[in-house]
Amino acid sequence: MGSLLALVGSPSAAELLAWSPPGWGATLVAGLWNSILIALGAYALGLAIGIGGAFGKVYGGPVLRDLLEAYTTLVRAVPELVLILILYFALTDAVNKIIALWDYGPIQLSGVAAGIGVLGVVQGAYSTEVIRGAILSVPHGQIEAARAMGIPPVLLARRITLPLMLAAAIPGLANLWLIVTKDTALLAVVGFVELTKATSLAAATTKAFFTFYAAAGVLYLILSLGSTVIFHRIERWARRGQRPLSGGGR
Amino acid sequence: MIAFLRPVHRQIMLAVALAAVAASAFLLDWGWLPRYLPLIAQGVWTTLWLTVVTMSLGMVLAIGLGFAQAAGPMWLAWPARVYCTIIRGTPLLLQLWLLYFGLGAFFPQFPELRQSFLWPILREAWPYAVLALTLSAAGYEGEVMRGAFRGVPHGQIEAARAMGMPRFTLFRRIWLPQALHRALPTIAGETVLQMKSTPLVATITVLDIYSVARRVTQDTFIVYEPLVLLAIVYIIIAGLIVLFFRKLEARLPARMA
Numbered sequence: 001m002g003s004l005l006a007l008v009g010s011p012s013a014a015e016l017l018a019w020s021p022p023g024w025g026a027t028l029v030a031g032l033w034n035s036i037l038i039a040l041g042a043y044a045l046g047l048a049i050g051i052g053g054a055f056g057k058v059y060g061g062p063v064l065r066d067l068l069e070a071y072t073t074l075v076r077a078v079p080e081l082v083l084i085l086i087l088y089f090a091l092t093d094a095v096n097k098i099i100a101l102w103d104y105g106p107i108q109l110s111g112v113a114a115g116i117g118v119l120g121v122v123q124g125a126y127s128t129e130v131i132r133g134a135i136l137s138v139p140h141g142q143i144e145a146a147r148a149m150g151i152p153p154v155l156l157a158r159r160i161t162l163p164l165m166l167a168a169a170i171p172g173l174a175n176l177w178l179i180v181t182k183d184t185a186l187l188a189v190v191g192f193v194e195l196t197k198a199t200s201l202a203a204a205t206t207k208a209f210f211t212f213y214a215a216a217g218v219l220y221l222i223l224s225l226g227s228t229v230i231f232h233r234i235e236r237w238a239r240r241g242q243r244p245l246s247g248g249g250r
Numbered sequence: 251m252i253a254f255l256r257p258v259h260r261q262i263m264l265a266v267a268l269a270a271v272a273a274s275a276f277l278l279d280w281g282w283l284p285r286y287l288p289l290i291a292q293g294v295w296t297t298l299w300l301t302v303v304t305m306s307l308g309m310v311l312a313i314g315l316g317f318a319q320a321a322g323p324m325w326l327a328w329p330a331r332v333y334c335t336i337i338r339g340t341p342l343l344l345q346l347w348l349l350y351f352g353l354g355a356f357f358p359q360f361p362e363l364r365q366s367f368l369w370p371i372l373r374e375a376w377p378y379a380v381l382a383l384t385l386s387a388a389g390y391e392g393e394v395m396r397g398a399f400r401g402v403p404h405g406q407i408e409a410a411r412a413m414g415m416p417r418f419t420l421f422r423r424i425w426l427p428q429a430l431h432r433a434l435p436t437i438a439g440e441t442v443l444q445m446k447s448t449p450l451v452a453t454i455t456v457l458d459i460y461s462v463a464r465r466v467t468q469d470t471f472i473v474y475e476p477l478v479l480l481a482i483v484y485i486i487i488a489g490l491i492v493l494f495f496r497k498l499e500a501r502l503p504a505r506m507a
Binding site for chain 1: 259260263335339341342343344345347352446447448449450453460477480481484485489
């Protein structure tokens with residue numbers, strides 16, 4: 001019975017997870033907030049890289065296309081954890097070298113900025129592929145018609161290609177969002193206090209491992225299930241005016 | 251290869267890449283490499299067997315999980331569904347730490363367990379790494395297999411039933427092979443992803459290639475070179491996995507309904 005109690009956490013789980021300081025509720029939620037911030041930033045950066053990269057892959061010249069191919073292939077073959085370390089050290093080094101030109105002392109890149117930069121570059125490789133596939137799914141006649149009307153390329157991308165490809169891109173992009181929310185946990189390894197790191201600190205202090213890891217798991221689950229609902233809404237909005245897929249809904 | 255290198259820009263890019271390799275070979279500090287070679291070999295081996303073993307065990311579980319969701323009764327389909335959602339909805343690092351630290355603090359409370367023959371194994375870190383990676387693979391691949399089992403044309407199964415094929419034979423001869431065939435390209439990609447999640451085990455003191463590289467940095471204060479080595483090793487392993495699955499796919503009959 002004693003061991004069973006320890007499984008749940010000997011001071012009651014409610015006490016441990018209480019909001020104010022003897023409990024760790026506030027710490028966990030602050031960690032979750034950090035995770036969400038980094039995920040949002042990295043996702044946005046990844047989308048920007050992805051849109052640029054996808055247009056480059058579809059319409060770019062041979063050199064640009066090969067360079068982008070190398071970027072997406074390399075980033076998708078190396079573990080995120082290794083990329084985080086490489087980019088983290090390289091980014092900090094580069095920033096410090098630039099700053100040193102103006103006689104400033106070295107700075108420590110803030111965890112949030114480094115996390116967003118690193119995960120954004122990783123996300124960019126994946127979203128390049130997702131958006132490229134979606135652009136290719138836009139009926140060619142639409143783009144030809146727009147060109148025939150003399151619409152300039154940027155306006156064409158903004159008004160025709162991007163809205164039309166959105167419906168095809170949303171499922172892949174939703175997946176990428178779920179991946180980036182979970183990838184924020186990797187920043188725990190470089191010592192950044194997001195949800196997983198906050199949880200491990202709380203667990204190591206109180207020795208109530210199951211309580212805290214299960215609580216953090218519930219928080220991650222709520223985040224991903226909630227995001228799934230939101231993305232369903234977005235997809236329905238993106239598909240407005242389209243004929244429902246035939247034979248769907250097995 | 252010749253066709254690949256025909257455009258002039260590719261030749262220039264190859265030259266630049268080779269120059270970069272040469273520069274990193276001569277300008278960077280690789281003096282530590284010979285000393286750590288045995289440890290590196292051991293690390294690569296750990297990464298390899300962790301990938302293969304956990305992916306194989308995970309696939310075995312995934313076949314059950316996927317089939318339960320695709321064709322099982324409610325009381326089997328639901329738990330399988332919930333399991334896959336939980337695994338896919340939480341970070342692997344969290345699962346790994348939950349198992350390692352949680353079970354690691356839980357087991358020692360049983361004196362019988364400490365005396366048993368299992369204790370020397372339970373005190374190691376790798377069983378927890380294998381368990382966490384296997385459970386994770388089972389969750390992701392279970393979802394893949396669910397779609398694959400559902401994708402097998404209904405006529406195939408009806409035909410087998412009409413021939414009076416027993417249920418288990420039907421599963422073994424018709425349903426499973428076609429589902430696996432359909433899932434193979436996805437599983438190739440998932441295996442690369444599984445390989446890419448193995449460095450997480452370094453956080454629970456398993457000595458894979460990632461933790462060897464980190465140890466080099468700790469011992470010698472050399473930062474970039476071990477990371478470059480790591481990237482190269484992982485790219486090679488990813489390439490091997492892709493090649494292996496391409497061979498496997500080529501060996502299977504390609505015609506599908």
